[in-house]
Amino acid sequence: MSIEKRNIIVPIDFSEQSKIALSQTYNLAKMAKADITLLHVIDEALFESILHLFKNNEEHENMIRKEALEKLETLALEARSKSGLVFNCRVEKGKIYETVTEIAEELEAMFIVMGTAGESSIKKKFIGSNAVRVIGDAHCPVITIKGQQHRSGCDIILLPLDLSKETKEKVVKCVEIAKFFQSVIKVITIVTTSDEFLINKMERQMDQVLNFIKDHTVECTGEFIKGNDISDGVLAHAQEINADLIIIMTQQELEWTEYFIGTESQQIINNSEIPVCSIRPIKRKDTTEYVLS
Numbered sequence: 001m002s003i004e005k006r007n008i009i010v011p012i013d014f015s016e017q018s019k020i021a022l023s024q025t026y027n028l029a030k031m032a033k034a035d036i037t038l039l040h041v042i043d044e045a046l047f048e049s050i051l052h053l054f055k056n057n058e059e060h061e062n063m064i065r066k067e068a069l070e071k072l073e074t075l076a077l078e079a080r081s082k083s084g085l086v087f088n089c090r091v092e093k094g095k096i097y098e099t100v101t102e103i104a105e106e107l108e109a110m111f112i113v114m115g116t117a118g119e120s121s122i123k124k125k126f127i128g129s130n131a132v133r134v135i136g137d138a139h140c141p142v143i144t145i146k147g148q149q150h151r152s153g154c155d156i157i158l159l160p161l162d163l164s165k166e167t168k169e170k171v172v173k174c175v176e177i178a179k180f181f182q183s184v185i186k187v188i189t190i191v192t193t194s195d196e197f198l199i200n201k202m203e204r205q206m207d208q209v210l211n212f213i214k215d216h217t218v219e220c221t222g223e224f225i226k227g228n229d230i231s232d233g234v235l236a237h238a239q240e241i242n243a244d245l246i247i248i249m250t251q252q253e254l255e256w257t258e259y260f261i262g263t264e265s266q267q268i269i270n271n272s273e274i275p276v277c278s279i280r281p282i283k284r285k286d287t288t289e290y291v292l293s
């Protein structure tokens with residue numbers, strides 16, 4: 001299927017978190033010249049659990065779909081009046097994370113932007129678990145936004161480095177996003193080791209990354225920060241520099257690295273008050289380290 005128009009998917013469950021995520025999508029869509037597709041997924045498991053309460057299951061499903069579509073269209077109308085963007089509305093039934101990733105693939109989405117409230121309650125754990133599954137399964141970058149308003153625009157992007165072979169994918173996507181927004185990229189490495197060999201390796205990688213970014217005419221800086229915990233170090237520095245976006249690489253389906261494992265990624269996603277863009281690396285047989293060029 002060939003999609004001519006760029007698309008950004010925003011899953012909507014009508015919670016405040018999902019509405020905030022929607023509002024944070026406007027500027028990205030404008031810069032990317034993309035439409036926004038509002039997607040509401042009727043949770044298949046929840047729907048099946050209450051079927052016994054209704055005599056006509058098909059009629060009840062149609063009623064739920066109609067009500068959800070009407071709410072989406074109302075939301076789209078409000079969003080269109082505020083942003084001037086083009087909005088599409090879809091209602092589907094299925095497992096939330098599977099359906100979101102399927103629709104994103106069907107529409108060849110540039111991004112999925114979704115609200116997540118971390119994991120401080122049962123409901124929030126449920127919302128968070130769907131976000132984590134979408135991040136793990138989606139082929140496009142996923143931007144997660146916690147339940148609070150963040151300023152519009154994207155002046156500063158924070159790019160934490162690790163020693164994984166997937167670094168190039170993250171840097172390339174970061175440069176692409178920075179060009180959309182004319183952002184400055186702040187590259188950091190959280191140093192949790194005193195091993196001189198590893199530190200030298202980190203320094204070489206930092207130089208390669210900075211040269212790559214500068215060669216693509218994007219302003220950038222680099223910094224090494226000593227710390228005991230990677231996720232805490234990333235989040236603290238993001239707040240300190242007033243970052244607008246943190247870009248991380250998830251590695252759920254690949255071999256973990258010692259320095260930036262999936263647990264660290266999830267901690268950043270769950271705890272960041274700043275939007276986080278997660279990029280899933282492409283599976284490769286090649287295990288050699290990337291050299292940026």
